[in-house]
Amino acid sequence: MISLGVAFGVLLAIGVPVAFAIGLASVVGILALDLRMVAVPTRMFTGIDSFVLLAAPFYIMAGEVMARSGITRRLIRFSMMITRNVPGGTAYACVVSAIMFSGISGTAVGDAAALGQIFIKEMPKEGYRVDYSAAVVVASSMMGPIIPPSVIMIIFSAVTQVSVIELFAAGVIPGFMLAASIAIVIFIQGLKGVLPRPTFKLEPGEGKRLIVDGLLILTLPVVIIRGASSGIFTTTEAGGIACLYAVLLGVFVFKQLTWRDIWETLIATAQISASIYLVLAASEVMSWVMTRGGITDHVREFGALFGGNKVLFLLGIAVALTLIGTFLEPGPAVILFVPLLMPAVKLLGVDPLQFAMVVILTLTLGLITPPVGVCMFVVCRIANINIWQLFAKTWPFFVAETIVIILLCLVPGFSNWLPYVLKN
Amino acid sequence: MHRAIFGFATGLSRVCEVLAALLVGAAITINLAQVLWRYILNDPLEWSEEVMRYTMVWVAFLAGSAGVFRGEHMAAGMLGNIESALVKRILHYAILVSMLIFSAVLAWWGTRYGFDTGQVSPAAQIPMEIPYLAVGFGGILMVIKLICLLLLPIEMVPQPGGMRPEDIA
Numbered sequence: 287m288i289s290l291g292v293a294f295g296v297l298l299a300i301g302v303p304v305a306f307a308i309g310l311a312s313v314v315g316i317l318a319l320d321l322r323m324v325a326v327p328t329r330m331f332t333g334i335d336s337f338v339l340l341a342a343p344f345y346i347m348a349g350e351v352m353a354r355s356g357i358t359r360r361l362i363r364f365s366m367m368i369t370r371n372v373p374g375g376t377a378y379a380c381v382v383s384a385i386m387f388s389g390i391s392g393t394a395v396g397d398a399a400a401l402g403q404i405f406i407k408e409m410p411k412e413g414y415r416v417d418y419s420a421a422v423v424v425a426s427s428m429m430g431p432i433i434p435p436s437v438i439m440i441i442f443s444a445v446t447q448v449s450v451i452e453l454f455a456a457g458v459i460p461g462f463m464l465a466a467s468i469a470i471v472i473f474i475q476g477l478k479g480v481l482p483r484p485t486f487k488l489e490p491g492e493g494k495r496l497i498v499d500g501l502l503i504l505t506l507p508v509v510i511i512r513g514a515s516s517g518i519f520t521t522t523e524a525g526g527i528a529c530l531y532a533v534l535l536g537v538f539v540f541k542q543l544t545w546r547d548i549w550e551t552l553i554a555t556a557q558i559s560a561s562i563y564l565v566l567a568a569s570e571v572m573s574w575v576m577t578r579g580g581i582t583d584h585v586r587e588f589g590a591l592f593g594g595n596k597v598l599f600l601l602g603i604a605v606a607l608t609l610i611g612t613f614l615e616p617g618p619a620v621i622l623f624v625p626l627l628m629p630a631v632k633l634l635g636v637d638p639l640q641f642a643m644v645v646i647l648t649l650t651l652g653l654i655t656p657p658v659g660v661c662m663f664v665v666c667r668i669a670n671i672n673i674w675q676l677f678a679k680t681w682p683f684f685v686a687e688t689i690v691i692i693l694l695c696l697v698p699g700f701s702n703w704l705p706y707v708l709k710n
Numbered sequence: 711m712h713r714a715i716f717g718f719a720t721g722l723s724r725v726c727e728v729l730a731a732l733l734v735g736a737a738i739t740i741n742l743a744q745v746l747w748r749y750i751l752n753d754p755l756e757w758s759e760e761v762m763r764y765t766m767v768w769v770a771f772l773a774g775s776a777g778v779f780r781g782e783h784m785a786a787g788m789l790g791n792i793e794s795a796l797v798k799r800i801l802h803y804a805i806l807v808s809m810l811i812f813s814a815v816l817a818w819w820g821t822r823y824g825f826d827t828g829q830v831s832p833a834a835q836i837p838m839e840i841p842y843l844a845v846g847f848g849g850i851l852m853v854i855k856l857i858c859l860l861l862l863p864i865e866m867v868p869q870p871g872g873m874r875p876e877d878i879a
Contacts, residue, residue, distance in 0.1 A: 300801050302808045305774075310812040327820040327845040334770055335763050335841070343734060343766060344741065519745055522762075526741030549731070556730035559766070560773030567770065 287579040290315035290572070298613065305561070308618060309568035315575040326571055333570025334563045337522065338444040342392070343559040344525025345435045348532045349391035350551045355536025355543040357503055358400045361386045364500040366486045367493060374481030376412055377422050377472045380405045384426035385465050386500070388433035389507035390532075394653050397430035398423060398661040402668040413482035417679045420669040424654045424676065425468050425683035427661050431616070431650050433461035435510060435525070438616045438646055441566065445625050448638045450521040451514040455705040456639040460647060460694055467686035475682070502539060506531055515708045562617060569621035581626060589630035596636050600695040603627065604648045611652020615660065619649050640694065640701040647691050654680060716866055719858035723776040726851060730773035737765045757834035764841035771848025778809065779855040780868050799864065806860050813852035820846025
């Protein structure tokens with residue numbers, strides 16, 4: 287067990303790609319525990335041969351199609367129209383766009399890349415600092431995996447049997463809480479200095495068109511949630527329908543998507559899905575080795591620390607996962623730790639949906655905290671700043687989002703009220 | 711010689727990616743067909759889910775092996791800001807060798823385990839060798855590409871995505 291941990295730490299530190307670091311550390315663990323090496327391919331196979339997980343590539347594809355079909359630009363114009371009369375309007379527009387874009391994309395990186403391309407270039411033109419613009423984008427990108435659809439929720443469901451659609455529904459309220467927390471930070475900063483006024487101008491006749499386009503785009507998340515929660519189709523099928531809808535919108539309504547775009551989307555989907563799948567497959571091996579190595583006992587001891595108090599347990603999990611999330615991606619972290627914690631969750635009577643939201647939010651927050659966080663890297667590259675310059679502007683948002691996590695720990699209703707209502 | 715190796719590995723990666731992209735397209739088509747057959751034709755497909763799952767396993771290993779050559783896999787790397795050329799060289803080879811060892815495990819144990827079954831899948835009746843061999847085959851492809859990378863001088867190696875040294879400095 288210790289050899290596995292040390293090997294993993296060293297491999298990650300020298301820069302071995304995450305999937306290989308996890309895989310090779312598991313091989314070390316297998317050698318140390320004298321287990322059968324054939325478990326590596328078998329566990330990898332079972333790790334990704336899952337119906338629930340199958341939904342992930344479809345949502346990745348839908349997000350990619352949306353980004354290329356001019357939908358991102360329309361959503362952003364639409365948001366800017368809504369917030370055009372407020373000081374700091376463009377910063378708020380970034381938050382509003384993130385809410386809408388998250389309803390289509392399933393990952394935080396997708397949001398960070400799509401919104402960053404536009405806002406980090408446009409906001410400085412109105413007088414915002416580049417690092418501040420990047421911070422607003424990266425904080426907003428947190429909503430990507432919280433507002434459904436969400437790839438990380440699909441992974442969570444694959445390892446816990448909690449229903450994907452209930453997880454999707456559970457994410458809606460925490461997603462809006464995140465949006466509110468970011469908006470509050472922008473508002474408070476606006477009180478100190480005057481935030482630039484938007485220079486956004488509507489072209490003649492654009493307003494009506496933007497509203498129609500916006501409604502067409504936002505139909506999609508509603509169809510996904512309603513269709514899947516009423517059992518008309520599975521969440522995986524909803525992913526396929528999302529792709530089809532996005533392609534049809536791009537080709538026939540917005541007339542921007544070409545065959546070449548569709549082909550490039552397929553390539554990009556294959557690449558992104560493969561890198562996620564390989565990390566998950568390797569995590570499955572490591573999870574198996576850790577169980578064989580007796581980690582369950584350690585986790586039980588960890589669970590006993592909280593003396594049966596649900597809130598303390600959730601807060602403890604949040605602290606532990608914040609540390610883990612600073613260097614590990616949410617996907618592998620969920621696969622490695624969530625199955626271990628589930629027995630404690632059941633024993634304490636914590637609502638699995640509340641637990642899921644705390645875990646997913648906490649781990650996602652790791653994507654925007656140094657030293658390792660893929661959203662930060664994406665945004666830093668666009669803004670051409672380094673991660674510490676970025677974090678100097680991100681930390682107020684980080685604090686606000688941490689408060690949201692604490693609220694989720696305290697009040698189960700934020701997470702499980704909506705799924706309950708939709709079910710009945 | 712170096713150019714030939716580079717060209718070979720780039721071409722091989724491209725082929726893997728194109729195959730993976732076609733498979734993704736197939737998976738989406740099957741997924742939509744599944745809905746169509748159930749509601750419009752009232753004749754639910756039995757094999758579709760299984761085929762999609764196996765298709766994605768192949769996508770993972772085909773496109774994943776292409777990502778190995780392009781350095782596209784996510785890495786953390788906390789020592790990226792070291793200046794010394796010697797240390798950089800050592801790290802470069804340490805990373806590639808670590809990846810090579812794991813890929814070799816996949817290639818060796820994956821093919822042995824893949825050929826070993828003689829079972830067919832429950833719904834679609836596909837011989838299980840077909841999905842299982844994705845692991846071993848993917849391992850072999852990764853080994854080939856990693857050997858190519860080891861043979862190339864550092865300057866010709868595509869730079870890893872995820873993080874550049876200057877992001878962290």
